[in-house]
Amino acid sequence: MLRNETGPAAGSRNERGQDLETVQLISAAGERLSHPEFDPWVADVTEAQLTGLYEDMVVIRRIDTEATHLQRQGELALWPPLLGQEASQIGSGRALREDDFVFSSYRENGVAYCRGVDLTDIIRVWRGNASSGWDPFEINMATPQVIIGAQTLHATGYAMGIQNDGADSAAIAYFGDGATSQGDVNEAMVFAASFQAPVIFFCQNNHWAISEPVGLQSHVPIANRALGFGIPSLRVDGNDVLAVLAATRIALERARTGGGPTFIEAVTYRMGPHTTADDPSRYRDANELEDWAAKDPIARVAALLQSKGLLTTELQDAVQAKADAVAKEMRAGCINLPDPAPMDVFANVYSTPNSWLDRQRENYSRYLAGFSTASEGGK
Amino acid sequence: MSTMTFGRAINAGLRKAMEEDPKVVLMGEDIGKLGGVFRITDGLQKDFGGHRVIDTPLAESAILGTAVGLAYRGYRPVCEIQFDGFIYPAFDQIVCQVAKLHYRTQGKVRMPITIRVPFGGGIGSPEHHSESPEAYFTHTSGLRVISVSNPQDAYTMIQQAIASDDPVLYFEPKRRYHTKGEVDESLDLSLAPSMETARIVTQGTDVTLVTYGPLVPTARDAAVAASDEGISVEVIDLRSLAPIDFAPIEASVRKTGRLVITHEAAQSGGLGAEIAASLTERCFNYLESAPVRVTGFDIPYPPSKLESHHLPDLDRILDGVDRAMGRPNSLSGLEG
Numbered sequence: 124m125l126r127n128e129t130g131p132a133a134g135s136r137n138e139r140g141q142d143l144e145t146v147q148l149i150s151a152a153g154e155r156l157s158h159p160e161f162d163p164w165v166a167d168v169t170e171a172q173l174t175g176l177y178e179d180m181v182v183i184r185r186i187d188t189e190a191t192h193l194q195r196q197g198e199l200a201l202w203p204p205l206l207g208q209e210a211s212q213i214g215s216g217r218a219l220r221e222d223d224f225v226f227s228s229y230r231e232n233g234v235a236y237c238r239g240v241d242l243t244d245i246i247r248v249w250r251g252n253a254s255s256g257w258d259p260f261e262i263n264m265a266t267p268q269v270i271i272g273a274q275t276l277h278a279t280g281y282a283m284g285i286q287n288d289g290a291d292s293a294a295i296a297y298f299g300d301g302a303t304s305q306g307d308v309n310e311a312m313v314f315a316a317s318f319q320a321p322v323i324f325f326c327q328n329n330h331w332a333i334s335e336p337v338g339l340q341s342h343v344p345i346a347n348r349a350l351g352f353g354i355p356s357l358r359v360d361g362n363d364v365l366a367v368l369a370a371t372r373i374a375l376e377r378a379r380t381g382g383g384p385t386f387i388e389a390v391t392y393r394m395g396p397h398t399t400a401d402d403p404s405r406y407r408d409a410n411e412l413e414d415w416a417a418k419d420p421i422a423r424v425a426a427l428l429q430s431k432g433l434l435t436t437e438l439q440d441a442v443q444a445k446a447d448a449v450a451k452e453m454r455a456g457c458i459n460l461p462d463p464a465p466m467d468v469f470a471n472v473y474s475t476p477n478s479w480l481d482r483q484r485e486n487y488s489r490y491l492a493g494f495s496t497a498s499e500g501g502k
Numbered sequence: 503m504s505t506m507t508f509g510r511a512i513n514a515g516l517r518k519a520m521e522e523d524p525k526v527v528l529m530g531e532d533i534g535k536l537g538g539v540f541r542i543t544d545g546l547q548k549d550f551g552g553h554r555v556i557d558t559p560l561a562e563s564a565i566l567g568t569a570v571g572l573a574y575r576g577y578r579p580v581c582e583i584q585f586d587g588f589i590y591p592a593f594d595q596i597v598c599q600v601a602k603l604h605y606r607t608q609g610k611v612r613m614p615i616t617i618r619v620p621f622g623g624g625i626g627s628p629e630h631h632s633e634s635p636e637a638y639f640t641h642t643s644g645l646r647v648i649s650v651s652n653p654q655d656a657y658t659m660i661q662q663a664i665a666s667d668d669p670v671l672y673f674e675p676k677r678r679y680h681t682k683g684e685v686d687e688s689l690d691l692s693l694a695p696s697m698e699t700a701r702i703v704t705q706g707t708d709v710t711l712v713t714y715g716p717l718v719p720t721a722r723d724a725a726v727a728a729s730d731e732g733i734s735v736e737v738i739d740l741r742s743l744a745p746i747d748f749a750p751i752e753a754s755v756r757k758t759g760r761l762v763i764t765h766e767a768a769q770s771g772g773l774g775a776e777i778a779a780s781l782t783e784r785c786f787n788y789l790e791s792a793p794v795r796v797t798g799f800d801i802p803y804p805p806s807k808l809e810s811h812h813l814p815d816l817d818r819i820l821d822g823v824d825r826a827m828g829r830p831n832s833l834s835g836l837e838g
Contacts, residue, residue: 281572
């Protein structure tokens, strides 16, 4: 039977076992809550840094909105919005070191922003110009994965390599609640636990896998699952940037010091559609959206800054100006992207020549040349 | 030169590759202490350590998926799939990731992964232990697919596969593991023929007989038998299944005018179809008769007491040669 509820994984306690606490450091109203275990991990966050996290979230929301507009205006073929998940992505993304390596799905554009990605590279794929945007080794972030959950194995393998190299960096895999049903994600946890690989499984439980509620994916809170693999698990309010930052730092420290993998469930909400091609009004209740709108990740940090007297008009103006500038830059990059050349269709299938492909390339090149000859002849 | 079994030759090739490049790691089920169910990795974990010869949990998709991550990190993983029929759980990682990452990343990320697959029948095993899944992979761009037929190639080509910056599926004919042959271990890899070249096994003038892997010795025997009847058969060992080295086959067919292809894998949509179509395109006017396929049937791999009916053997190959020659054969009167 399908349960059209967000189910136990949404945060209610479950009679099957003891639930993990959902850690919160900033309430939805913007109060700073104390938590003895997590507080030390964010004790060093200065007011300037808190302001920085606020700015990051505003900027990536602006990037996300701009990309959605570009899609609506026909400049992008598709876009997967991250609206509502800004704290999960910025909190974790800002916890990482340069030499850590990210393996993400297609929705982690906020994480890519933290890694320093060129903005044009974010939208290259979605405009249809290329199959990927950036050089993974320049920002230590793999090409986003479309096959759900496949990247968790790549992160685990990369972490096994880190371990073999004797390095103290970590790999982090980003995936959603839907992905936890995939065999690959479960196999990745088996491998990570067996080899005690320095990998973080960062699950953004945004409650929806296209139209399927999280209750359909899991009958227990998702964070509980990792415990069955022998992987320590943390559950945080994914709309709370400080709680996410703290959890990711805890997991990174464990990975760097030989403690093996950690699972983090960041409980958040996909405020928008799955992609611009989706219509959530067909499957979800407007009331649910309203409830989550009241837990907005940016509004609560704004309220916290306000209570500290930091949310000045100057700050708000400056943050907005930066967000607008970034959006403008991305739009310009998008619209000015040159189309790929026809023969690029054959490029990079192999790293060395391939006789089958060489023949097809040559034949197609002759075919195309026929058109230019014909048009020249018609002049 | 030393005499060694086919299986030993692969082992020696793996050892050489591991000695020469510390980034080469072996991964698979039971490949450590046990040395693999076929003992192909025998002794390697003892000599190179558990971090380079990794006994993995029992999950094929994870073996390939973690190999992708290791390749991202700069390693050259060599994955063993225990039996042909166990490769399917890893199909997604092979086809969607291993094969396509180089293209997807516009050449930024290389996937120098070798996937060893003991394949084919003839060993009396239960289901899932005797399959020939090569066509699934030859149909996937981004992969290179090779199959070896003798100890020297086994030794040389495993090293070439590992040295390749592109992913390679290396199909090992498991029923030939105990065949002995001469292996020149001092062979300079850079001077050895490329793994992408086909090899003329037996020269002939009447019929071109194309095959690979486990059926190469059978085809050679068929050529000897045919010569007793005055038919000269040229046997070609493909070695590379993707891409296929068509030039020597084309040259042979231009000479003989007749083409027979034999493989254990099912007929429909198989490599035989690709070879027949390609050769027809390339030298239609030189063909004296339609290309002939002698293959396994379009059936799930049968119980072992029936496998001799499924697998092409010397007599079925000769029947195919008779068809190509227009001599009396099992389908006489039905052609055309």
